[in-house]
Amino acid sequence: MAQDFCNAEDGQKDQSVGYIFRRKSPWLPNKVMTVILTTTNHSRDIAGLKYVYPVLSRRAGGLSIGINFNTNNACNWRCIYCQVPDLKVGAAPDLDFQLLEDELRFFFDDVLNGDFYRRFQVDEDKRVIKDIAISGNGEPTSLREFDKAVALIGEVAAEVGVFPKSNFVLITNGSLVHRSSVQRGLKKLKEYGGEVWFKVDSATKEGRALINNAGQSCRLSVENLLLSAKLCPTKLQTCLLDYDEQGLSLREKSAFLDLLKGIKAKGCVLRCVMLYTIARPSLQPESERLERMSVEMLQAFADEIRLLGFDVLVSD
Numbered sequence: 001m002a003q004d005f006c007n008a009e010d011g012q013k014d015q016s017v018g019y020i021f022r023r024k025s026p027w028l029p030n031k032v033m034t035v036i037l038t039t040t041n042h043s044r045d046i047a048g049l050k051y052v053y054p055v056l057s058r059r060a061g062g063l064s065i066g067i068n069f070n071t072n073n074a075c076n077w078r079c080i081y082c083q084v085p086d087l088k089v090g091a092a093p094d095l096d097f098q099l100l101e102d103e104l105r106f107f108f109d110d111v112l113n114g115d116f117y118r119r120f121q122v123d124e125d126k127r128v129i130k131d132i133a134i135s136g137n138g139e140p141t142s143l144r145e146f147d148k149a150v151a152l153i154g155e156v157a158a159e160v161g162v163f164p165k166s167n168f169v170l171i172t173n174g175s176l177v178h179r180s181s182v183q184r185g186l187k188k189l190k191e192y193g194g195e196v197w198f199k200v201d202s203a204t205k206e207g208r209a210l211i212n213n214a215g216q217s218c219r220l221s222v223e224n225l226l227l228s229a230k231l232c233p234t235k236l237q238t239c240l241l242d243y244d245e246q247g248l249s250l251r252e253k254s255a256f257l258d259l260l261k262g263i264k265a266k267g268c269v270l271r272c273v274m275l276y277t278i279a280r281p282s283l284q285p286e287s288e289r290l291e292r293m294s295v296e297m298l299q300a301f302a303d304e305i306r307l308l309g310f311d312v313l314v315s316d
């Protein structure tokens, strides 16, 4: 999920550090790559690996390890704020499980036993893996055998001691939770103490068509949200943006509040609602028409949601 809450949010001043990445693994060619990793450069291939990428996050206060299944930049939605380059309609390609395992072991070893932190000049108090986030260039749950991939990540991370200390997060648009392999994946995620960050940007048909270009109805999205919350602790993530200087309409606000009232009435428990706005330019044609939502607007809406009894986090 590009433009996600955890990995694309920093928007603060660059803090560039040199990164010399030596490929030592037998399955990778012996060569030295020099790249620059910054807290705002979240390029998925920065570490030279196919599926695993590091993100230094000021907000998280440490290292977030991203896992990208969508190496073909394919998603079943087209959000107008999406930052995936050359975004295509489609699903994640079949995963090379051996390569994912090799990359995880290689990268964990570099961070836990190698000189990763020294090369990045990471402050001593930030030398911690805050989370492993399944969040890539498209919808991760579109991966065939998604459950098997979650299990593999969990097994390797637990074996090297990253879990249970670090968080395990799935960032998803939630549109495929009705699939049995996704549900098995969510159960597995829960086993490793993980949580789902489920995207709902609008609760109206028009809003979802405009912002997400999502074919799925709001009703089906809510059904998937209820399922997700039953299977694994779930947070709602909502990107609010100002399109054509229209702000957040009363209709959008009340539809969203009604959605929350509806799921609460059905006994759905969410860990929290996370409101955020765009932090970096969209790579979609609508980019010029998008502006950040003001902090005041985010905070005011958060207060309305809190009145319904939900915890709300605001990230600007």
Ligand code: SF4
Residues within 6 Å of the ligand: 001, 002, 003, 075, 076, 077, 078, 079, 081, 082, 083, 084, 136, 137, 138, 139, 173
């Ligand atoms: S759901 Fe798909 S289109 Fe929307 S932000 Fe995530 S990757 Fe981009």
